Amino acid sequence: MRKLWVITIETYLRQVKSWSFVMLVVAPFLMIGLSFGVGFLSANSSQSGNKIAVVSNQSTLRDQFIKENKDDIKKSISSIKAAKTAFKDEQIAGYIVLSSDSHQVSAIFHGGRSLESNINTKLDSFLMQQQQRLNLINAKLSPAQSNTLQQQPQFKQIVQKKTGNAKIARLISFWVMVLMVYMILITYSSVTAQEIASEKGTKIMEIIFSSTSAYKYFAGKILGVLLVILTQLISYGIGGWGSYLIAQHASFTKEIVAANHALLDKVVSNLLSINLVYLFLGVILYTILAAFSGALVAKAEDASKAAQPAIYLVMIAFFATFPFQNNADALVVKIMSYVPFFSSFFMPLRIIDQSVGGWEVAASLVVLVGSICLLIQYIGGIYEGLMLQTDDSSFWKRFKRGVSYH
Amino acid sequence: MLAIQHLSKQFGTLKALSDVNFTVAQGEIMGLIGQNGSGKSTTFHSILNFLKYDGQISWNNAPITEAVFDEIGYLPEERSLMPKLTVEQQIIYLARLKNQSAKLIRPQIDGWLKKFSVKGKRTDKIKDLSKGNQQKVQLICTLIHRPKLLILDEPFSGLDPVNVDLLEQAIIEAKQQGTAIIFSSHDMGNVEALCDRLLMLKLGKVVLNGRIEDVRNQFGKDRLFVTTDWEEQRLKQLEHVVEVTRLADKKYLLKLDDPVAGRAIFHALTQGDYIEEFSQQAPSLDEIFRMKVSDQDA
Numbered sequence: 001m002r003k004l005w006v007i008t009i010e011t012y013l014r015q016v017k018s019w020s021f022v023m024l025v026v027a028p029f030l031m032i033g034l035s036f037g038v039g040f041l042s043a044n045s046s047q048s049g050n051k052i053a054v055v056s057n058q059s060t061l062r063d064q065f066i067k068e069n070k071d072d073i074k075k076s077i078s079s080i081k082a083a084k085t086a087f088k089d090e091q092i093a094g095y096i097v098l099s100s101d102s103h104q105v106s107a108i109f110h111g112g113r114s115l116e117s118n119i120n121t122k123l124d125s126f127l128m129q130q131q132q133r134l135n136l137i138n139a140k141l142s143p144a145q146s147n148t149l150q151q152q153p154q155f156k157q158i159v160q161k162k163t164g165n166a167k168i169a170r171l172i173s174f175w176v177m178v179l180m181v182y183m184i185l186i187t188y189s190s191v192t193a194q195e196i197a198s199e200k201g202t203k204i205m206e207i208i209f210s211s212t213s214a215y216k217y218f219a220g221k222i223l224g225v226l227l228v229i230l231t232q233l234i235s236y237g238i239g240g241w242g243s244y245l246i247a248q249h250a251s252f253t254k255e256i257v258a259a260n261h262a263l264l265d266k267v268v269s270n271l272l273s274i275n276l277v278y279l280f281l282g283v284i285l286y287t288i289l290a291a292f293s294g295a296l297v298a299k300a301e302d303a304s305k306a307a308q309p310a311i312y313l314v315m316i317a318f319f320a321t322f323p324f325q326n327n328a329d330a331l332v333v334k335i336m337s338y339v340p341f342f343s344s345f346f347m348p349l350r351i352i353d354q355s356v357g358g359w360e361v362a363a364s365l366v367v368l369v370g371s372i373c374l375l376i377q378y379i380g381g382i383y384e385g386l387m388l389q390t391d392d393s394s395f396w397k398r399f400k401r402g403v404s405y406h
Numbered sequence: 407m408l409a410i411q412h413l414s415k416q417f418g419t420l421k422a423l424s425d426v427n428f429t430v431a432q433g434e435i436m437g438l439i440g441q442n443g444s445g446k447s448t449t450f451h452s453i454l455n456f457l458k459y460d461g462q463i464s465w466n467n468a469p470i471t472e473a474v475f476d477e478i479g480y481l482p483e484e485r486s487l488m489p490k491l492t493v494e495q496q497i498i499y500l501a502r503l504k505n506q507s508a509k510l511i512r513p514q515i516d517g518w519l520k521k522f523s524v525k526g527k528r529t530d531k532i533k534d535l536s537k538g539n540q541q542k543v544q545l546i547c548t549l550i551h552r553p554k555l556l557i558l559d560e561p562f563s564g565l566d567p568v569n570v571d572l573l574e575q576a577i578i579e580a581k582q583q584g585t586a587i588i589f590s591s592h593d594m595g596n597v598e599a600l601c602d603r604l605l606m607l608k609l610g611k612v613v614l615n616g617r618i619e620d621v622r623n624q625f626g627k628d629r630l631f632v633t634t635d636w637e638e639q640r641l642k643q644l645e646h647v648v649e650v651t652r653l654a655d656k657k658y659l660l661k662l663d664d665p666v667a668g669r670a671i672f673h674a675l676t677q678g679d680y681i682e683e684f685s686q687q688a689p690s691l692d693e694i695f696r697m698k699v700s701d702q703d704a
Binding site: 202384 | 482487
């Protein structure tokens, strides 16, 4: 076990210390950070230019309006002179002069263009309320009459969330899932195959196999790569959660997040399900295949070619799902959801579509896990032969000789 | 003790090894010689369990399993290390695969680098070292866990004379510490200088096996080194002399078809007078090797 972990840890550390891994993990967050930063800056700069000032001979009236609209108003400007200067310097979009006597509330907006519609609406509503208050006072009505006049109509919205976004959530979940599986498999099939092929190309295998068994080496390499994938997924999970929390509170995203909260919840719950098991098992299966193809390469220079069989298979499985994104009940999807190498794409499609029973998922998982065990057993057994073949003969010759090495 | 009994290995129709038997005791060095394709590497690969074979291979009376691997130091014929690792990382990684702790190995690294005159630091990447220095680092990886059985496949190939001396010294030190050592070489000089015993393979069969002196004496003392005023042509006319080679001015090597004839030739050459040099010797390992390679019956 100790040697297995030595190989696992060495593989893991070598990968996570590489610049390519750091970039792989950091790049999406850099992109998000960049988008947030640009969004924040543009929102900030446009906001400060779009703000208006409010001046009034009645401080209570001004304070009340500012209190209700603090995001749109530059509070520090309180005199007409200061407002004129600020407008001239383009620090504000304009200014409102509020005034009131015992009968009339009035407002005059001075600006380069019309008042923005949202603040215009708010101003209308504010003036209406203030005017109504004055009118009630001047009408000298009894409390009962006053209450009657203040009676408002009622309007309620009842939205059936489930029917509203379930289909969109399924579609988003499908795309996120298959793209995630595809990207991870493409990346790590390549990483695994190259890692093993380049090691084989250095001819160090005889030294390693004089210290430990080929089976342990093979298992150690696979475990090492899986730890790297797990590290990446955890980093994405933590980073994604952090980004979500920030987006919930950032002024320029909170409205979008709040409006799509139910949809986001549904997508996350679709992803954080048995689908993750399929993702993980799929990664194991393809990693084994990649390790196998890496072992068939003769020279370190050919390491990049080593990943090709695994990558082609990933691509075939990935693109094969496309025609069925809205037709998860098709017979082909049903069959493919049991076939190893394809089930990691097709079964999640059916699970997201909610068109599969629990026993079908269980049967598919049994087939997948069984295939992984058999493949590990078989490849682990012939691995020494494959890795010690370093002559530059044809692929099939090396394969044949590797299989019958002993 | 490493004991090989009735070792045979067949690849398809090719018989790579046929009934090979030998032992290497602790503190003993055995040289494995033979032409390319004679079965030397197949013998090593069988000992290291890289191949399935017929016969028995044991180390201290137990079969060679993964647990025994920790006691073995192996230097393969093709030199190779992991180019992206530093010298320290490489040495520690391979030592940890021999069940050594990094804590134990790390403080020893500088000493080993100095001992082998490696031009480079422990923090240098392997790929940044010269080929010769990479070879030395690989030797350090083979020796640093102080193996009890050392298997070296062509350890001297590609080394300059200074580094050959360093390696010879390291092999002698390992022998003194009780390590059983088996190495293959094409240079009979190294074998003659270092080995207690030798085993020669030809087409997978043992054609020579024994202590160096015994092997040489098997062939009889059929060589005469003489320094004389006699001319080459005259020397060739002596009875039982089959070949005369001029080594230097007045110095000749005479090959005899019967070692007993040495005494008669001595009398003929000296005729009772002083002679500068007359020495009767067994053939060198190099000559024995060539003889055995060309011997159709061997």
